[in-house]
Amino acid sequence: MASRGRTLKYLAAALLAAFCLAFARTDTTEKSMVRAILLEQGETDWTVGLLYQAPEASADSSEVSDGIGFAAAQGPNLERALNNAASLLPLDANFRLCDYLLLLPGSSWQTISEYESLVLTRQCGRTSALMAACDFTCEDLSEATEESGELLTALLQTLKQAQRSSPRLYETRTDGGLLLPLLAVEEDVLSVQPEGWFLSQTEQTQWDAQKTAVYRLLTGRSEEFTFWMGEHPLTLRRPLLSVAVEGDGSFAVRLDCQTTSDSADPTQEELAQLGTLCTQLLQERWQAGQDLIGLGACAALRDGSAARLAPTKNACPQLRTDVAVY
Incomplete structure (x- = not known):
């Protein structure tokens, strides 16, 4: 009797496993897996592009593989444009592997906010999606990939390489501004530009390469950071940031790098010049309402005060930045 009971348990477990596998396959390989969403906001309409993985490809894998396709459509609002683009896919869209959100020319902070609201209500994406900016349009991408999908595969590979410098969608709720990597296509070659695209509620502008590198150095959002302080490039990596509140209430910021x-x-002299650039950017972002490295939290830890120092209420405190190599 005991042996028969064990046999029934094993049979039930096998049937459950088979059902789960069948369900998983139905939920993935029989749908078009959207890997990236491209948003282009115009004055009177929206354009949404969907970079998707064809059902016959390895759609259940988060790795880049063959079978990448692209579909784009317009609509009077974001939701209609998204629905129109999804209707062009071979099968129903599945957003479980949608790891990237690309903002095309014309996009703003409002673009991000509207898309995030749609994600939360319709699950048409992920709040953990990595964001990047592009200097091309959906029409440009469609024309460049009419005969070959190599550029689409290259796009996913480039996005993967830029992950470290890409903020996530949910960070719009915690940060006063976001610096996005900037992707460009020149002669059918896709690359990440040294410049960055900065977005906030009041700003949308392209930063030069040096300012972009300073921002990423302070926030640790890259593998390497290149500066032209003299005749030769200075490339730093592995920055260690420390902040100390001094007796007079000023801040001493230190960056130790390799x-x-x-x-x-x-x-x-070059390290001192770089330290000055860091200080200037911290002050600039504070005046714009962004506490880039958490100075307010450091002051609250030292003083034990609930009244945190904040850029929306206080002038920028005195600070200096020292950069050293080890």
Whole structure:
């Protein structure tokens, strides 16, 4: 009797496993897996592009593989444009592997907010999606990929390489601004530009390469950081940021970094110049309402005060930034 009971349990477990596998396959390989969403907001309408993985490809894998397709459509609002684009896919759209959100020319902070609201109500994406900006349009991408999908595969690979510098969608709720990596296509070659695209409720502008590198150095949003402080490039990596509140209430910010093997050795003058650039950017962002490295939290920890120092209520405190290499 005991043996028969065990046999029934094993049979039930096998049937359950078979059902789960069948359900999983139905939920993935029989749908078009959307890997990235492209948003283009015009004055009177929206354009949405969907970078998707064809059902016959390895759609249940988060790795880049063959079978990448692209579909784009317009609509009077974001939801209609998204529905129109989804209707062009071979099968029903599945957004479980939608890891990227690309903002095309014309996009703003409002674009991000409207899309996030749609994600929360319709599950047509992920709030953990990584964001990037592009200098091309959905029409440009469609024309460039009419004969070959190699550029689409390259796009996913490039996005994967830029993950470290890409903020996530949910960060719009916690940060006063976001610096996005900027992707460009030149002669059918896709690349991440040294410049960045900064977005906030009041700003949408392209930053130059040096300002972009300073921002990423302070926030640790890259693998390497290249600066032209003299005749030769200075490339830093592995920044360690520390913040101390001094007795007079000012802040001492310190960055300890390594240089890459092919980088020139920095002089003290160059490190001091880089420290000044960091201080200037911290002050600029504070005046714009963004506490970039959490100075308010550091002051609250020291003082034990519930009245946190904040850029929306207080002037920028005195601070200095020292940069050293080890």
